[in-house]
Amino acid sequence: MRPRSWLSRFRRERGAREWSRVADGAAGLGAADRRSLQPEAHALRQDLNRFLQITRPSVRLSQAALDALPLPAGTDWQWRPGFLSRPLSPSGMVSPENGQVLGDQVTLWHDCAKRALILRQLPNAEVTALARYGMTLEVMGFTGGFLSLAVDLPADAMHGLSPAHVLRLETMLQPERPLPIYARLNITHGPNTEGILREIDMRGAGPQVVEFDLAGIELNENRLEKIWLDLIFEKPQMNAISIREFIVSRHPRANF
Template sequence: MMLRRLNAWMSGGGERAAPPEWQDVMAPPAGCDRSVEVQQRDAARRARARADAEAREAEARLRQTQRPRPDLPTGAVWAQRPTAWHQATEDPIRIGPANGTRITPDLTLFHDCPKAEMILRQSLAPASAPAPFALILDTLHFEGSFLSLVTGLPDSEAAALSDRDVLRIELRLEASAPTKLYGRLNMEQGPNTAQMLSEFSAPESGTCHAAFDLAYGDLRAQPVDHAWIDLIVERPAMLRLTLHDVLLSRYPRAEM
């Protein structure tokens, strides 16, 4: 009851008298300049505005995480977004992330830049966006030789891969400058790891994809134990790369 009365007083601009139980608390000390009271009320309004903004953002994040999983693209038998694009991460801003920084259980950042002059952050996407969240990578001077985001396939999906499949990764992105992106598929079978490399036709903004025809993947006649994809950024210095969506999908290979 007291909280509702205080909220009603604050929403009315503070022109009415404060509730009796708050008058002694909010009244300025005797002899205090009237401007102190004004400052106190302004501070209270700002605190209320911040609390309201945080509540709205929390509600928006909750709505985003309740959005349905991606629809299967036409012809696909499986599709999935990595966690960072459909769930809020524990640490949405990472400044100077070290090599091997785990962003989510299925997404890790790798690089060999000694100073790690970069910022990686998760951003809440508009309600109209295909994915609830976006991932933004800002790099400054980059003195290393490689930078990649690595996402793993679920083991159950890795075990289902065969030479009759095509695996596809689709990106929706914005880049501050033209850049080259590569996808590298890694498939582990016992002591052997087969690799396939595909270049994205990466525009400065828009949709691009890379595909892996597993008929050429040198797979053995046994299930794949583990599979993961490296998203490799070539020459990332002085670049802002916004990944609005990352979607993995699997298709049956067309019979020749």
């Protein structure tokens, strides 16, 4: 992408002029034309809002702090999801459906028929927090059998990924009451999806770290399609779990 090139500027200016004309004549449009244009307008507004959020100075500073974190030797990629770096709109969801998405990276999965759940983004009030925002999952009378948050990793997490890598998750999870929490790494390559499950050690007050050694799975490096992490909460009823940090990185195994 060359945003400052003449051709790129021309295309953006032409699109802006076209939408300006559409807006000027919106009052005279028929119902069918309005319905057909609204999805385009919503998609355009979403992309523009995302660009403005990502390019805010505070987000760039947050990325600089992430790049400066002490990570294992040889770390060649690190990432913090956008819901910890920039505000979401909407900032939460109440009584969510199974599979409902918040932002563009977080999906809530559950089988609670009463949907007694609230997921919302909140500013990180702790002085020591590096992330600008946190996320809190409130669980009331949970009657289901499973509850998890799925966080999609970006495409660049797969660039150069090989069985020689170890993926590392550093989190700061703060439940109101102790409960078992698991992290599962999922990698889709071709028709297969491989998973590695690890229990998160919730003892102590510091960050929690889990590692996923890819030597334990048969990974087809040439057919990588998707990678994501699940946070799985066991017996979560009448609890609230806050996510204050979520950093994913990768480094080569020590014997490589």
